[in-house]
Amino acid sequence: MAELNERSQKILEAIVKDYIASAEPVGSRAISRRHHFNLSPASVRNVMADLEEMGLLCSPHTSAGRIPTEKGFQYYIDSLLQIRDLSDKEKKQLRSSYRFSGMKMEDIMQEVGRILSGLSKYAGLVMVPKFATTVFRQIEFVRLSHGRLLVIYVSETGLVQNKVISATADIDQRELEKISNYLNRELNGLTINQVREKLKKEMQDEMTLYDQLRKRALSLSFAALQDEIEDQLYVTGTSLMLEQPEFSSPDQMRRLIQTFESKKILIDLLDRSQSAQGVQIFIGSEVDLKGCSLISANFSNRKGAIGALGVVGPMRMDYSQVVPIVDFTAQLVSRVLDREAE
Amino acid sequence: MAELNERSQKILEAIVKDYIASAEPVGSRAISRRHHFNLSPASVRNVMADLEEMGLLCSPHTSAGRIPTEKGFQYYIDSLLQIRDLSDKEKKQLRSSYRFSGMKMEDIMQEVGRILSGLSKYAGLVMVPKFATTVFRQIEFVRLSHGRLLVIYVSETGLVQNKVISATADIDQRELEKISNYLNRELNGLTINQVREKLKKEMQDEMTLYDQLRKRALSLSFAALQDEIEDQLYVTGTSLMLEQPEFSSPDQMRRLIQTFESKKILIDLLDRSQSAQGVQIFIGSEVDLKGCSLISANFSNRKGAIGALGVVGPMRMDYSQVVPIVDFTAQLVSRVLDREAE
DNA sequence: ATTAGCACTCGAGCTGGTTGAGTGCTAACA
DNA sequence: TGTTAGCACTCAACCAGCTCGAGTGCTAAT
Structure with missing residues (x-):
């Protein structure tokens, strides 16, 4: 990816953020007004044209604003996104929403999914440790x-x-x-x-x-x-996804529900994330989820039982919000598993 | 329910059948033409007006045809519906789609759900035996x-x-x-x-x-x-329901998916059907599934383990088609369970 | 390099007209 | 008395035309 100068970066970031907040194409005027870089809409437009050239933005039609492309989101996540850490208070709160004592594995996983989707307002995934x-x-x-x-x-x-x-x-x-x-x-x-x-x-x-x-x-x-035991996947909160404006048309809804129903795609994805450490983000058609992103993380215990959990949301989801939640939850679950196995 | 004279019955039946086939309001003209009772559209209209009076039909707006109300479907099912038996060939075919040898209980149930929804083109439900x-x-x-x-x-x-x-x-x-x-x-x-x-x-x-x-x-x-073990419910083929025209609007889709997601409503329903023998039909708002019906049947084995299975479809589903499938599948599953426990 | 100005584009939303399916009513008919 | 032809009426669906406004790209001035 070619380097962007600082101004372009700032503007791209502003566009992505505005789009995340509004789910609507953002125009040059809005950018130059809402964000306080002292630039006229015209100048912003020039930059936007460049960014479009580079494939980071696109416009649904002539007289609409711009929206970030997949590549645009990719760039944003790789270079611009700053993940804030959870405050101690938030951590404490999160920790206290999880009450696992006396639960068996399956129930724990289901509960984790429920909370994950509750916090993120998107769909929660939990894949039970590969046996x-x-x-x-x-x-x-x-x-x-x-x-x-x-x-x-x-x-x-x-x-x-x-x-x-x-x-x-x-x-x-x-x-x-x-x-x-x-x-x-x-x-x-x-x-x-x-x-x-x-x-x-x-x-x-x-x-x-x-x-x-x-x-x-x-x-x-x-x-x-002798034969492979298939992974178990818990999916929660699919219906929350349907609230998102990008899935408001019947067609898109159908596609989304079908994807969640088959589970296979999701399992493959989480499997892929298994090998890596820490939080991972999969975007859009990189996965078979058109218009969606997956934020995932692994969990494990000392003895090495490994599973993965994550959140599936629209590509336009609030990464800075959801990433730390997923991250911390994975750590939390790992710790719980350790305790279980002690 | 007041008795209907034969002509009214015939016309109601015709309307229900046409509506089941087309999912669209049916008009007097269509009835008098397609079905060969020698009646003019005008006469049909008179009857239809009566049926509407009695709450069996309603019209979405003045210049549309009539559609059966819930009560209308109820009447149709109670008095008019004739369940054809499966032919031996169909039975054989059905039997051969089920291959359970060497499967464990959970897998069997899941497979039954899959086949049930595959055959009916609606959503399949299987509730595992109450422990x-x-x-x-x-x-x-x-x-x-x-x-x-x-x-x-x-x-x-x-x-x-x-x-x-x-x-x-x-x-x-x-x-x-x-x-x-x-x-x-x-x-x-x-x-x-x-x-x-x-x-x-x-x-x-x-x-x-x-x-x-x-x-x-x-x-x-x-x-x-000491504590109750909750029933396990397998739901398959939700996305097939989304193909149905009555759930084509985003709002209805959302409601439907939410219903299926919570599972609780479905479990309650199947629980209710547990007490009865044979196939049962629940219609529309009688259950908490607006616009849907549930066809269910119990299965059991000699020793008495009891579960239930069924199909959820639009209220307008083809009962004469689906009822025998559900019925026979329940019998089949019962027999399999017997074999397992022998 | 930036910006003001301006012509241009295009979707959204409103209006009005047409069409066609279907109704209810009435009067004539068997 | 039950049935039917005829007719006026209703109403959703569709279409064409219109305006509005947001947003663009280009150019010329700063």
Whole structure:
């Protein structure tokens, strides 16, 4: 991106801010009046023309003002945006809105989403820790019917997953207990991925296994863990998005709701943000959310269980407001998870 | 409801059917032409005026045709609607779209919702069996951190619920195992409600209890089961509803989405339908869904686990089409649950 | 380099006219 | 007496034309 001189920057910033506030095209006159750089509308217009040339602004039609393009927002966020920190008072307030004691994982995540969307007035997303990266704690088998077993496994953080598998032979509950005892001893403290690795390796030595119990245990737990467990995503406050003027037309509403309904797009996005540290901002068509941005952050605990949360709002959302909220919430959740796992 | 003579009935039926097909006010001319009762538009008009008088029809404005009121739909459904049965071919087709083998409960429910909304082109609802009425199968405890326990309980049907409780004293995993063994033996085969009853009674004799283990077991499981477990609701295909012309205005869309988002209204409705047998139809403002109807049916298995499923569509939906689908799906799900629990 | 001035553009909103579907009423008819 | 043809009336939807005002781009003066 070519450098902008200071005046251009100031004007771009002013336009973006005004547009964020009003959701309407902003004109040269408004800029020269509302912001106190002593410039006539004409001069502002010249600068605006340059900015349009560079692809940072565009005008919906001849006699309307300018609105920032995606690229314009990008520039604003990269170079101009100053994130204010939350004041201690705000932090305290935020902290006190979260009351997680005695809640199980799912409920915590849902509650975080609710609060996130409540504070931001946009849609809140929370993706539950990817099970694969969490630490194994316990496995249990329940016999459902002939040959059909329910496997329940629990992570260090108290996340529960369950799955139905079918065993070749019928196994009674007593033996299942023995098997789970054995597995709990063997696999304790490993991440699910490590568990998978270990099982795979041991399975290869299967030929040499005379120990029936162990053999069964291996094949059962292998079946239980073999396919990827999909991430769980909690979406809250979609209807808040519909209040935004940019989604006021039926068509745009439909598109938006469809996007939120499929969840896949959102999961992909949050997955992408998983690798990075701190707050990330995805803008507009960079993601498959036309006209939207996603502000996301990861959370984790000492042991490494990783999830992501964020806020989806219109591209024109108030980043300086929402970014610190997302950031602090992620930290808060991380701390809670640590406490849970202690 | 006053009786209608045959001609009025025929005309009402024709109007409702045409309106269902077109979503537009239907006029006297159209009725007299499209349906072959040999009546002039003028005569039809007279009847229509009567029907309007009785509150079965209304006209959006003077020079538009008539549309059925809620009461009109009610009458149509109660007296005029003929539910055709599914042909064997359709049944077979429906049956084959459901593939549940090796799925766990949650996934089955989600899949049912998806198919339901796919077939009806409206929103599909599935409410997972109320846990309280299901049969207890197994309970497990996992120690999370000092004094915090994760309880997992499984129903006969393989439904898994979990919850965090805090114990007064720290209990190690070995003792937890003993406790769960004890409880599994004691409580096997009872419904959750029966379990609650039993625990309550035994707790009252607590004074006389010298058996530490038993004492602990009782208090733990009591804590685990004490509050109501909320029903889980799966909603699919909301965006399909947005395609319907009656929800084409931004305002109506917003209202609709808000309704679906809160879920509470829907749960209440399905709860209400729980008591009844067979397919039920709720219309419009009778429920809190303005302009919508809900077609619902219960499912259960021999052991009595009860849930409900249904389709929410515009009031003007094709009942003769959707009712049999809902009906048959409920039967299908019941049968699957039986198989699961066998 | 900045700015005042001005012609120009274009959407929003208002008006008035036309069209066509549909009604209610009345009088004639079987 | 029930049915119907005829007719005047109503009203939303559509369209064309109009004005208004916000905002632009360009040019010439400062």
